[in-house]
Amino acid sequence: MTDEYFMQLALKQAEQAFEEDEIPIGAVVVQQHKVIARGYNMTEKLNDPTAHAEMIALTSAFGHLGAKYLPDATLYVTVEPCVMCAGALYWSKLSRVVWGASDPKNGFSRVQPGISPFHPKTAVTTGVLEAECAALMKAFFMNKR
């Protein structure tokens, strides 16, 4: 199965967020070609600005595996992680992180230019289904203005 396949599943999570009037970002955690955890942004529903898709998916993955680290897992997320989520991904020591659209406003790379916040063992892939991931964000914020 391809990165595009799993990013489609992350997009489904993001669409669920959109339907619930949350900023539409979704994530899945994959290990051995199987989705082991999902998450979508729930900051409004939970009244918690830390309830990002990645945080929810990571905590679910730790719970599923009963393990504190994810050396064999890949996290797919529709939008570039923020500083907090990048820090959480560092702690998870996961094998790989893949995102779709960049986030020029809140992405870690804007705040930390030139610094990789991830664990040295974590590979990074960007731009997977970038247009679809970005379009969903754009549609959300168009509705808001």
Next chain:
Amino acid sequence: MTDEYFMQLALKQAEQAFEEDEIPIGAVVVQQHKVIARGYNMTEKLNDPTAHAEMIALTSAFGHLGAKYLPDATLYVTVEPCVMCAGALYWSKLSRVVWGASDPKNGFSRVQPGISPFHPKTAVTTGVLEAECAALMKAFFMNKR
């Protein structure tokens, strides 16, 4: 009530972590001179490397207030926040963050030298009960070696 008073309460949380064989870091969130949330590091107990004292205390504070932001609150934490927690504090838009000991290994300032990860409205105070906060960490890691 002084910063030292509230840092003592954060230290109590850290001591609880120590007793549970967790890296001894504790935090409290204070608003109008009252503690509205507490947290201590639970990464081992929860098998979750994101279960830091600050994350737990912040999420508890959002729940307590039913609010997504903490513009009138101060978070006291015994040790300098990591990148993830600094990012979470950014999202919380809290009034003030106070920590005791610096963390030359995992503190955000080592990873992001010269970059303030906090919200522009968040004031920062460091070094409150620094010796006590650092001594508890040192005692913990001495036990481990």
